[in-house]
Amino acid sequence: MVTKMSDDNAVNLENFPRDDETKDHSSLFAPAKESDAGKINALISRAMRLLSQRDHGEMELRRKLQTPPIAFNKPTYSKPAKTSARKSTLSFSKEWQEEEAQKKNERQIPEDISPEHVQAVIDYCYQHNWLDDAKFADRYISGRSNKGYGAQRIRSELQQKGVDKEIITTALENTDVDWCAIAHDLAVRKFDEPLPTDWKEKSKVMRYLLYRGFFNEEIQSIYRDFDD
Numbered sequence: 001m002v003t004k005m006s007d008d009n010a011v012n013l014e015n016f017p018r019d020d021e022t023k024d025h026s027s028l029f030a031p032a033k034e035s036d037a038g039k040i041n042a043l044i045s046r047a048m049r050l051l052s053q054r055d056h057g058e059m060e061l062r063r064k065l066q067t068p069p070i071a072f073n074k075p076t077y078s079k080p081a082k083t084s085a086r087k088s089t090l091s092f093s094k095e096w097q098e099e100e101a102q103k104k105n106e107r108q109i110p111e112d113i114s115p116e117h118v119q120a121v122i123d124y125c126y127q128h129n130w131l132d133d134a135k136f137a138d139r140y141i142s143g144r145s146n147k148g149y150g151a152q153r154i155r156s157e158l159q160q161k162g163v164d165k166e167i168i169t170t171a172l173e174n175t176d177v178d179w180c181a182i183a184h185d186l187a188v189r190k191f192d193e194p195l196p197t198d199w200k201e202k203s204k205v206m207r208y209l210l211y212r213g214f215f216n217e218e219i220q221s222i223y224r225d226f227d228d
Helices: 031-053 058-066 085-104 115-127 133-146 151-160 165-174 179-191 199-211 216-227
Strands: none
Touching: 031 058, 031 115, 058 115, 133 151, 133 165, 151 165, 179 199, 179 216, 199 216
16 A cells, blocks of 8 residues: 655656657657656655555546645634623634634635646556556455445445446456355344344335345345355
8 A cells, every 4th residue: 555755756758768669658748848857756656645545546546646636725813802601702702703714715725737738647557557457456346345335336336436337347247255145244234133024014125225235135135145
């Protein structure tokens, strides 16, 4: 997991091939654009911070890098004059409300973030094995299934994060997750054991598990096992 930006991680444009040598890297590294190295390194540092917090897929990381960071102005307070406790409280409340209103109206920091900059950073992350959508999908499936979510829900979430459908399908097919066991354990935690068998209460269990992303077959298996 990435933790900090070091001099070894800074982009040295001289180490990258020219456009006429290869098409595997962004044209950003052409000599005519060497002045952009500072912007690239700033984006790499930002990517490292994001990846150190949790795993990201390529599209999710790309979207975040394309979005300028939100400006933050540290609030300053002047030393309050001697006054009554009630007036002091009202004054503080008014200052707090004004600061909150200012935060809501705060504009994003204007930055010249071009698609070429972002693509260069994505390439750099792949070169250093910081990005791998297949491994990301595997870890995501493991993490979300451990929290009681089914394959349908997880597939939808991965698609929203921009992971390729074929990668998702392969990851779900190769996982050793026992979806029926997870559905059963989740139902027991939610509805206690023994699970209800009358239609009204049973339908609540089924709706809940469908909402969590389990297939009908997996839900029905709970009651087949129960009947046995």
